[in-house]
Amino acid sequence: MAQDAREEILGKLRAAPKQPIPERPPLPPMKEESLQGEEMVTFLMERLAAEAYTPFRVRNNREALDKLAQIAKEEGLKCIMTSTDDVVTPLDLPSWGRGNDVKVLNPSQFQDRQTYKDAVFDQADASVTGASFVVAETGSLGMAHGTDNPRLLTLAPITHIVLIPVDHIVPVLDAVVGRYFGQVGKYPSQFSFATGPSLTGDITGYLFRGMHGPRKVIAIVIG
Numbered sequence: 233m234a235q236d237a238r239e240e241i242l243g244k245l246r247a248a249p250k251q252p253i254p255e256r257p258p259l260p261p262m263k264e265e266s267l268q269g270e271e272m273v274t275f276l277m278e279r280l281a282a283e284a285y286t287p288f289r290v291r292n293n294r295e296a297l298d299k300l301a302q303i304a305k306e307e308g309l310k311c312i313m314t315s316t317d318d319v320v321t322p323l324d325l326p327s328w329g330r331g332n333d334v335k336v337l338n339p340s341q342f343q344d345r346q347t348y349k350d351a352v353f354d355q356a357d358a359s360v361t362g363a364s365f366v367v368a369e370t371g372s373l374g375m376a377h378g379t380d381n382p383r384l385l386t387l388a389p390i391t392h393i394v395l396i397p398v399d400h401i402v403p404v405l406d407a408v409v410g411r412y413f414g415q416v417g418k419y420p421s422q423f424s425f426a427t428g429p430s431l432t433g434d435i436t437g438y439l440f441r442g443m444h445g446p447r448k449v450i451a452i453v454i455g
Contacts, residue, residue, distance in 0.1 A: 300325075368402065375425075377421060
């Protein structure tokens with residue numbers, strides 16, 4: 233472009249009347265933000281089903297153990313790997329396993345990482361972990377990882393059973409961002425989000441479950 237043509241165009245742009253930038257209108261409130269109590273639990277159960285979880289609702293830990301026994305029988309589970317987080321530990325799954333012919337392992341029983349990895353991949357039919365929180369809006373699991381809940385537990389076994397106390401359900405993600413990501417020096421070593429079973433597709437559009445994580449996610453909402 234010739235220099236005089238360039239200057240002519242720029243001159244016209246500079247001389248053009250300035251138009252004020254309109255303010256962005258406020259976003260309408262999300263109905264999910266007002267969810268609470270039983271309404272929020274019902275909404276979550278519907279969202280879990282829509283995202284291809286296998287969801288169950290029980291009233292207390294005793295019923296959660298009964299449901300686990302039913303699942304173990306129906307799924308043919310003979311060995312499970314569990315976390316030792318604050319949700320799972322009170323259920324005393326080792327004792328439950330002895331009464332239901334299910335071998336119950338946890339990462340702290342292994343002396344080195346390789347034997348633990350071998351057990352997660354080759355021995356465990358399923359994993360059982362707690363959820364740090366669950367977002368009702370999307371059905372997404374939020375899971376803080378550390379020594380009591382290694383991330384591999386939620387990735388390697390073909391079936392992941394997640395226990396969700398009702399007081400760990402939040403309406404939207406914003407409700408817990410500060411709790412997990414706003415406290416300097418108190419971050420978990422890792423944090424992951426998962427919405428339903430692992431799902432991917434090839435170039436032809438054929439969908440496959442279990443490529444990058446569990447093929448089946450069973451959610452037990454407790455309370």
